[in-house]
Amino acid sequence: MVLKDKVAVVTGAAGTMGLAAAKFLLEDGAKVALVDVDMLRLDNVGRFLRGTTLAVSCDISDSMAVRQAHQKIAAELGPVDILVNNAGILSNNKSEGTLDDEWKRVMGVNLDGAFFWSRAVLPGMKARQWGRIINVCSLAAKTGGLTAGTAYSTSKGALTSLTFSLAREAAAHGVTVNGISPAYVKTPMITEGLNEQQRRQLLTQIPVGRFCEPEEFAHAVRFLASPLAGFITGEILDVNGGLQMD
Template identity: 35%
Template sequence: MDYNGKTVAITGAASGIGYATAQAAAQQGARIVALDRDVGALETMRVEFAGKGWAITPVEVDIGSEASIRVAVEQGMASVERVDLLVNSAGIVSRGMFETTTGDEWQRVLSINLSGSFFCLQQMVPLLRAGRGRAVVNVASLAAKRVSYTGGVSYTAAKAGMLGLTRHAAFELAHEGIRVNAVCPGPVLTAMTQRVISEEEQRQVAAMVPLGDWLSPQDVAASILFLGSPAARMITGTTLDIDGGLSLVTGASFESYRNARQ
């Protein structure tokens, strides 16, 4: 995959999957438009990328605010002439149980994990239209098709909505040559995950995955860049599961599955 001379805009770019995608695209020659609300992390990212000779435009934005997104695109991205790939990666996790989820929590999670992706795509259509890549990748989750064990009902609902957004946007924008796809990662071992989950819990999760390991942010980034590349030029409105085979698991371990057949 060659991103030389292309512009890749990424929300939630200062950490996790967004950061890994920015690194991978920059290594392939892309100019990165890094959108994030963490100004300090954006500055650290700018210094790091500049030190490596990578082109980067940091843009502060609150993805949960339509007004903030509009300002970010119209002012923060004023020097950006086109976007070849938009990656909607920003998101937060809810923790409450179904009956204890508050209205504020519900609205905040949906505003960031779903509405923010809609408004970013909507605002950047003219930039995508001007680009050569004309691709969008929405970062959903395996929870969109099942249920989230780390997040609450608002997280699951938002990620499921992301798949509906992906299909509908792909249908409407296809006549402009703009492709819209989604990735559904399984358990991803980010720096934040390593801080909040013990090593024993990490081993337990890895044991549940048929391929025997967590995903890394780089695993997801590679799939995102594939969907944004000419190699996927006839792929739109679809979802790519990146889960190490976890979606194949029905609840029983592989050992119990095998033992039942002996």
């Protein structure tokens, strides 16, 4: 159990991708704080997990809520060693169809939330000379959004830049900061929201000929969180079936 006694935070833990990541971290011995705004759903999924978990309700776009959630986790599980900034919301509207409130909400969850959580846990990681921050970015940051809208694509591009900035800041302190850039993971938010024409068109463009399984995404999280990933930082790992090659 390579992460035995490490404390991990997974945001958006009630969703398909967050839950898959939490399962793998628990298998590796970590104690996992499951963070989500939907406490009812969080309680339901938490019943099926094996290992030490703590369910925490938090609107990650609210800096005070993040501060309070972090304090609760530190008090009950211990200092945070691993942060998976997974929570995100999707907007498929292009620029002219994006309302002000929609823009602010997407940025608040997809970008501000990752910053607030990183800012909260980074000082302790630096002090202990060990830590892992993993940001869930997106192929949309590189493509402008094949099906995703302007706010979503922009927020993920900014999250990529935040990853680079934090990686540069934290590297000398034994803390790595990396991103995972998945494309079309099988989730209600992503693939199940596509219409049939979009599904057929995308599958012809993805060289492996299928969508990503949540466990494949979670395995990338597990790898970047592991002790043997300590020489990798400031990297954005593509998990896209060859849809984008660079």
